[in-house]
Amino acid sequence: MAKLIKNGLIGIAVATTVYFALFFVLTQVQLSGKPAIYWTSDVLFPKGGHAYQRFQEFDPQRQYDALILGSSHAYRGYDPRIFAEAGLEVFNLGSSSQTLMQTYQLAKAYAQPSTTSFVILDLYEAALIGDGMESTADLSQNLPEDAPANAILCAQADIRGINMWTLRQLMRADSASYLTSAYVRQGYVTSADSVGQRAPYVEKASIQDFQLHYLEELIILLRTRGIPLMLVYSPLPSDYVAATVPAFDEAVLPILERYDHTLIDFRTRLPLKDEAHFYDAHHLNQAGVRLFNEALLERIQPLVIE
């Protein structure tokens, strides 16, 4: 047994050394226009883009009326400028393919009673399906603070998280590799104000239990902190509504009922047109965002005052 333990420890030490050395070399060697390390995996993202810009701008110490969380439906669907017109200062912490797991970790890190009056979570079917790997890859490279990045990597519980962590450490001193002009400010990203090619709804994976678990955890966390949580389902094109509503309702509504929580449901509430108010298969364009945000503000203003 002693021999086994000795060999195991030596093996771990050598493997760690070789791993870091090889990883470092791959970050230095250029292959097809970027460091070779990015070609090793689909889930190693370079630092940059609107997630980088968003978290660089975000000041966790600053007082916000609301933090907005969620996936691309959040950062492309809730315009802080429109909220400002109603006298609310909000910051949009939505990020690409953010699932409930990442939402929970971000809320845990940034939604503090001293700085956040309330939280808006854009609930969308895609936030509940899949393993959340894409969002973990994105946030693990772009979050400025180690604690939430590490918490997300740990919660992901995937061996690929080790590479993401190492990449973060080795690229720590580097600046963003790219920035996007679509980024406005306060986390918001504009959508081209024209109707693009409409793509039909493509059936995705089913809703994951562990993501539903994080929804419950989020509700509990914010209740414990005394921060009101508004769960909003933003508008969807008609074919998406037909395809996603039953599964979503079946999985989510019982949880909300259990916690006596309501869903502010805009899936079908507004008279939006698929071609006029969406810029792709399911993202609102700026005209759609304005209609939706104004309707949402009308709905939540009494709650905010309360």
Next chain:
Amino acid sequence: MLFNSAEFLLFFPLVVAAYFLLPARGRVYWLLAASYYFYAAWKLEYVLLIMGSTLVDFWVAQRMAATDHQPTRRRWLYLSLGFNLGLLAIFKYANFLGENLQLVFDNFNIMAELPHWDFLLPVGISFYTFQTLAYTLDVYHGRLQPERSLAHFALYVSFFPQLVAGPIERAGRLLPQFRQKMSFDAQRIIGGVQQIIWGLCKKLVIADRLGVYVGQVYGNYEAADGPALWLATIFFALQIYCDFSGYSDIAIGAARVMGFELMDNFHLPYLARSPREFWARWHISLSTWFRDYVYIPLGGNRVKRGRWLLNILLVFALSGLWHGANWNFVIWGVGHATLLIASLLLAKTWQRVLGQGRGVKLLNWFLTLLFVLLLWVFFRAENLSQSLHILTELLSTPFNWTAAAWQNLFNFREAGRLYLDLFLVLAFILADPWLDGQVKRLRSGESFRYGPLIVPTLLAIILIFGYFGEVAFIYFQF
């Protein structure tokens, strides 16, 4: 439960730890429970099939041993063959048979609609049915005494390291090992772990990575030019080798950790210089199974030449059919039979005309590899028309290295990823012969040379380059 899954990473150490902590007489029961759990992880109902197969063959062997009356023994044998092949027929071949019969009916305007069954093919059924069949046949021919312990026999059928994709073990080798008290031998355990890590490296770093390009090209074969199809076919040859030999290494290594020796299944098959040598190096446990239980009983080569060639053809056609209920597999098998027959018939003339020099050996190697590669097209393609389309492209445009064809290579994978894949392939081709030699050393109780450096390096490579999408092993479908 896949070997390359987080569940197995937890399952295996737990099973091993408990195995060595338990008293000797409890170990078989523990391994049996672990094996059934391992199998049930795919689908609980599957366990009933394996239990049924176990009970029937255990009982049949007892009945055969209880009588010297040959016709009675033969009847018991037929019962076992009927049950096991019946299982295969129902779960694997029923729809294939039905679809082909339907075609015949339609051609002759016979108004009959044959049913289509939605059976989910039980994972590993072809492997464990062949293993139990080997046992029954060995008992029938008097080469083996029937096993008296149902638990030992059940473990022989379901032993988890080799349950779902082999190596297809013989009862005469494995059953006696279950009666030995395996000691906790650190050297042996280290060797087993080393082989597991090498197997994982082949699977995760080579097979699953290359599988992405292969899938893209074969999935869009009409958009692929000759060079892209050649590259995808070469990648597939490496993918299936690394996938299956990787699985075998993990299986053999896992068994070795617990003290059991499983048979070798691969030995650098793409270095073979003749079809015969290829089959002595590829899926050895299946090749020898067909040799011992089909080819030799048919008369082998101790019959007239025509019959001998027919025996080869039949064995390879059956081997193809064993892989899957699809004409593509049958053609793949028949193709290999034709290749083997041609090489056997032409061997002397070939040698007389060309000699035995180094250049001829190289030519032999090249031709063997070329034909094996071309036959893999039938194995990978979805159907016959796809296979023929790809083969036509491969043979008509092998040197079509125009700028457009070059660009076409990168239509199926980003350039950076493809370059990296090619680099890893090159590294693997250089490392495999040496590492295969290291694996052979493990049988004699040694461990990898430079193991403390090589194995951690392999681990680091797995971590960085591994494709962690939990892709199932190709041979599980058989």
